[in-house]
Amino acid sequence: MTTSPGGEPAERTKAAVLEDVAGLAGVSAMTVSRVLNAPEKVRPETRARVLAAVQELGYRPNFAARSLVTGRSGVLGVVSFDTTLYGPASTLYAIERAAREHDYLVNIASLEAMTRRSIAEGVDRLRQQSVDGVIVIVPHESAADGLRDLPPDLPVVDVGGGERLSVPAVAVDHHAGAVRATRHLLELGHETVHHLSGPANWIDANNRMQGWRHALRGREIPPPLAGDWSANSGYEQGKRLSRDPSVTAVFVANDPMALGLMRAFREAGRRVPEDVSVVGYDDVPEAAHFWPPLTTVRQNFATLGRQAFQLLLNRMVGHDTSERRTVEPELVVRESTSRR
Template identity: 70%
Template sequence: MEDVAAMAGVSAMTVSRVLNAPEKVRPQTRARVMAAVRALDYRPNSAARVLATGRSGVLGVVSFDTTLYGPASTLFSIEQAAREHDYTVSIVSLSSLNRRSIGEGVERLRGQSADGIMVVAPHESAADGLKELPADTPLVAVGAGADVPFPVVAVDHRAGAERAVRHLLSLGHETVLHLAGPADWVDANGRTAGWRAALEAAGREAPVPPAGDWSARSGYEYGRQIAADPEVTAVFAGNDAMALGLLRALREAGRDVPGDVSVVGFDDVPEAAYFPPPLTTVRQNFGEVGRRAFDLLLDRIGGTAADRSRRVVEPELVVRESTGVPRGT
């Protein structure tokens, strides 16, 4: 520990504080100490830490079993943020998020003496489970809706969707169709709300949109339904996978993208830049989500975060080659 302190230019007590109660140390000092820890490959004695501080150095994460890009990327970003601060992450993966399963998952992590817990909760149905969790557990909800009794970190899906729709309208499209995600997803409802708000602000009607299931197959099926309609010139898909299926259906029907129809997705998956054509989409900063969730949980552990505080990560519109002015304008 003394070597770490010397390299970081701090006292051994400050090093101990960073390792055992990082929420009490300024972020700049914390980063300097952790850089020295990594450079020297320092390994604190976890058993001694528990005895000395009552802290286990373990953070728990309750998530659900999914390979979808958004939830998987969120989980990865949380692990990265925790690892950078020498925390171990224990994950409970659930087959579904509901009142009973969330409660059981949190209790399992409490049984492992986790210092704090993050619940990745993008389903609307998770709210009931979060409301029944013990109030004395330092906990942060990631991706949850507004009506939960814990601090939340979430992407502003509504704002991202509004940017996507305004972009299409600014190109001269009369209106924008929307293929929504599943109705029980907070993300999908936020994106639909943003689509509707942007259309209504521009004086356009916003009918109830059809819902897909996040898969390319559902985007493909929707694309086959609309491909023969010459009045369709712009579509905002609820995620990039559905946009991919939509692009294939339009191509098979002989509709040029973006000449005949412009398409925007949401997520900016790594493959989006290589779709035919490269996809205009809304990028989510999952690294920032993980960092903010970790910092907020440290505040909760230290007792400084408000019960219903909410930290929002702004998404970014990435314009590529799948959007353009309508043909004939």
């Protein structure tokens, strides 16, 4: 039933199935299955014979059949917004690596928009391909709502979402990061610190803004500006800020915006750091080579991703925690900040 008519055993028309291997090894299909899933339960010589047959036929278990009967797929999903951004991309990468080590595959669903609906849709798309669990990287207010609509039977872990989520979560402590950045500037003798924030309703943006506010307590708090994370928006808002001569220190909510802002200041004739000090956020790999090298807050995305996977793994094996883990960011001082 298995032998190909014309000679070469490697030349089969259809892919080999369990039964074929069993036939060739002279055992039952079940034994082959065991060799693959619980080798210790099969006598070494039998095992060897089966393995040889597997090898010879180039047998590969049928994923669909297996997961139909086991109810597990070995695939997990990641819902993310714009995986082109440094943060999500790095987190995704770390998740993928962690997943691979545990023999999980990662399926991605990026979102066009960040609405409650689109999150639900993203999760849904993944669920239809029966992922075993989902990690949601949507640092937006809408995520909180989006996560509420989820079916309770699907293990979900959130990354960088809000505080009051019903699911396990990992997040960087942006409040602390912002405080560190702002204090650093105050300690350098600046009267106050201006802030260029991320877009409204982004959790990260809000947390950083709050941290900034917190560190500024008791002082004059200038009205914050908001960008859209892009260098370009940093440039535009920078142009505006540079007209205000009282500005001597700016805490910018991410590195690309800081880059744009520094360009605007430079073009306006205000030197960084001599006239104005700037602190960014993220520590993208290029930040050390900006002009001037950027003082910034480093987020450890690798840890973030790994922790997210760990949490998901816990939930998938049943531990019904709604644990929340925090990753501490770190201030990296370079040359874009100086004493007043």
